[in-house]
Amino acid sequence: MVGRSKKATFSFIKDRVWQKISSWSSKCLSKAGREVMIKYVLQAIPSYVMSIFRLSNTLLDEIEMMNSFWWGHGGSSNRGLNWLSWEKLSVHKNDGGMGFKDFVAFNVAMLGKQGWQLQTKPDSLVSKIFKARYYPNSNFLDAKLGHNPSFVWRSILSAKVVVRQGARWKIGAGFDIPIISEPWIGSGSSIPPVGDDMLALQPYSTANLWHLIASSIHQFDNAPDIIFNLLQSLSAAQNENIVTIMWSIWKARNMKLWQQVSDSTFTILKRAKHLLEGWRSANRKKSLLRHDNSVSTLNAPQQNGDTNVRWRKLSIGRYKCNVDASFPNNSNKAGFGMCIRDSDGNHVRSKTMFFSPVCSIDVGEAMGLHHAIRWIQELQLTNVDFEVDSNRVADYFNKGRGDATEFGSIMDSSIYFSNTYLTNSHVEFIMRQANEVAHTLARVATSNTSLHVFDDIPACITDLIFNKMI
Incomplete structure (x- = not known):
């Protein structure tokens, strides 16, 4: 007692x-x-x-x-x-x-192990007792403290955050997943039921697109069928308008839920228009670049080779985040380095962190990009170009899907966060020579005992930053 x-x-x-x-x-x-x-x-x-x-x-x-x-x-x-x-x-x-x-960390880890047993072995006697007393209609990860809890339950529940952060799960058939109550959103909260206050109809009506959607809504009773029917029956320009407004409504919903910011219909349409214009402009530039490459075939290899090995400046208003991972032979951990620079090449902010135990190179590079995307989201930056020197990571981000390995799970999560929280951001492959700043930070990260965020230029990359600005 x-x-x-x-x-x-x-x-x-x-x-x-x-x-x-x-x-x-x-x-x-x-x-x-x-x-x-x-x-x-x-x-x-x-x-x-x-x-x-x-x-x-x-x-x-x-x-x-x-x-x-x-x-x-x-x-x-x-x-x-x-x-x-x-x-x-x-x-x-x-x-x-x-x-x-470290007794504090060890204490939490031991309690987290008990919580993991409650989550993964629900048929054991101890699990049944705790479930009947504290979470009869849910599982350990969704359990609350409850009324008049014992000190044992208080202790185990205090380590729930460790179990949740370390847990990984993938969707199978999907029949038993409660859509409303599960934490689908990146911050760990659930999706609230759709009510009258959710913005949906008004932006489409204002943009004179609702008459195109209404027929599909009456014809089908679920969202996937409605969306695919629209994509097949409407023109490309109409699809572009509908999809960008759909994204802007979802953005407004997230801002209302997490930041208590309410967007007007005008703001939603303006954001969708800006996104669509940027997307069309990027595609026009891509087609022009493809045309120029086909015309000047003799000069193209030299130019591509040069741009792949040198850090390139950006257009005004954009940021670049270089990311890399390091895997020293004498250490059981992987280091991550990331550096944000503006359009003139000026240092904005950089970060070093590490992960233990050491993992495969592809998984480490994928984790580095994932942490960089989450970091950019926390800083609330937009128009960010990510550069990595892993061809597999860049190709999967831009083209791949459906990899059931650990690498694929990490990349799918990165793609989700980028598409949901970042506006007009891309991932590109560059050669190691053009990624020296991030590579140097990643090597330094393995010798640190904790993560570091630098507002000023770290001494280890000062010369590299100024050389690239020349």
Whole structure:
């Protein structure tokens, strides 16, 4: 039975750790011996309790008295000098630490393991008990705290965010998926039921397109059939108008839901018109470029080769985000580097981060692009061109679909976020020589212990940035 004072209830853990340290005070232990004692004796003492209860940070800080044992000789009479904090000692040995456990992260991980068992093994006795008490009509990922919950349930539920972030699932036949209640939107929320306040009819009526849609609505009773019927029966120009307005309505719906911003019909139509004009302009330029390449066949290979190996400036009003991943041989992690520059090549912002354990090159490159797209979304930038030096990533983003591997899942998620949240953005392939800035940042990321965001130009890429601007 856990009382009101959680610290007093679990103080026996601290006492047992201290007794162990005191009993070793008279023994002559080398640094290697102390490392073994800490990792396999002291840190194993609270493991069972941590797998059931969420311990307070105050108690966990007190348990980390073993830092004194590491630097001193044990006991209370001779502590020694603590040259590094426990946080830095908890870093992996490859990154300069000792690989000791971070008790806060370990506690959450152990509770997350219990939550994963509740989610994946619903037929076990413990799962049935918790389900009957706390989430009879849902699953663990959708469970709420409930009325008068036990401390065990509070502890396990606190790690739900870890289970949700690490969970992956794909749609099969789709018969058992509740469309309304599942978290389809990227921020983790569900789609609310369509009501009278949802913008749908008015923009089409204002644009004089509703008479084209009404006949399909009366003919079919579901959205996919209506859309495909329209695409087959209407002209290309009419389809372009309808699709862009459809996208703009969905954009207005998301802004209303997540940012509490209400768009007027005029704003919705103006945004759709701007998108359509940009798309048509891009296609005209593409056709002209294709024509120029066919006329000047002798000069084309030299020009393409030069532009593929040099960083190219953009038209005014656009941004470029270079992305790359690094896979050092002596580290069990992949580094990601991304750099945003404006149309003049000026540094806007850059970021380094890493992922552990190390993954395949294709998966790492795909993850780098995925993190870059999410980052651009958080910064609320539009008109961004992403450049990667992985041909497979660029080809899949622009042409591919339906890959059931981990690479395909990551790329499908990137495509979804780009199409949903980013306006007029593209992904292009470039050679490694033109992606030196991102590659340098990715290599630096593997030596860091956390992600870094740079508003000013990092020292490692200063020369590269200014050389590209010349």
